[in-house]
Amino acid sequence: MPPTVPEVEIFPVLKGKVAIITGAAQGMGKATTEVFLKAGAKVFGDVLFVKADISKSEEVRSLVEKTVAKFGRLDAAINNAALTPDTTPLIDFDEDYWSKLTDINLKGTALCCKWEMQQMIRQGGKGTIVNIASINAFKPQPTMPAYTAAKHALxxxxxxxxxxxxxxxxxxxxxxxxxxxxRVPV
Known part of the structure; x- marks a missing residue:
């Protein structure tokens, strides 16, 4: 019988921390939320779900306030919410989608930083914020001009x-x- 190896604690630095993870309902946001919860963090995405349009300042402010009202503070934030890339070349880009994408992917992340940092400063400072950019910020892909521009600006x-x-x-x-x-469940 092979020796048993004790399970290693996952990211012990997260234990007991209060975090906001935007875009936690799917994809990378959901996977990040699962890791944070397994590590013992308190995350709004699973423990407290708040629907918010991050392109609207009042909704982001409310998200931060609801998190603090439930858990007493904010220690970390993963600003992950974003729209999927556009699918046209620059010479044919959809101006409405460009505006919608940059409102969420860039302005929305800026609003998240604004309200998260204000809260962290009110608490006396200290905290961690991670913004999710993209390889497109450094190596553009074809037919994604709005996404590339927003992630570069991020x-x-x-x-x-x-x-x-x-x-x-x-x-x-x-x-x-x-x-x-x-992985998409079938």
């Missing part, structure tokens, strides 16, 4: 947020994943 937004958050011990970073495999 890197600049993250740098700015990190500069403002630093003096308050709020770390702000971005990750830029490439294509991911999402």
């Amino acid at each position: 890197i600049g937004l993250t740098k700015h947020a990190a500069m403002e958050g630093g003096p308050h011990n709020i770390r702000v970073n971005a990750i830029a994943p490439g294509a991911i495999y999402v």
Whole structure:
């Protein structure tokens, strides 16, 4: 009989932390929420679900307030919610979809940072924010001009947020994943 190996604690740094994960209903957001919950974090996505349109300031503010009302504070945020990429070349892009995509993928993430950072500062500082960019921020893919522009701008937004958050011990970073495999239940 092979020796039993004790299960290693997953991300012990998350244990007991309060986190907001936008876009937690599917894809990377759902997978991230599952990891946070398994690690012992308190996440609004499963423990407290709040429907919010992140392109609307009042809805983001309310999301942060509801999280703090339930759990008493906010320690971390994963700003993941985004629209899927556009599918036309720049010379034929859909102006309405461009506006909708940038409202969510860029302005929405900025609004999340705004309200999350305000809360973290009110708590005396300290916190972590991770913005989900895309490989498109560095290596554009064909027929995705709005998505590429928004994700590229998100890197600049993250740098700015990190500069403002630093003096308050709020770390702000971005990750830029490439294509991911999402298993769809049959």
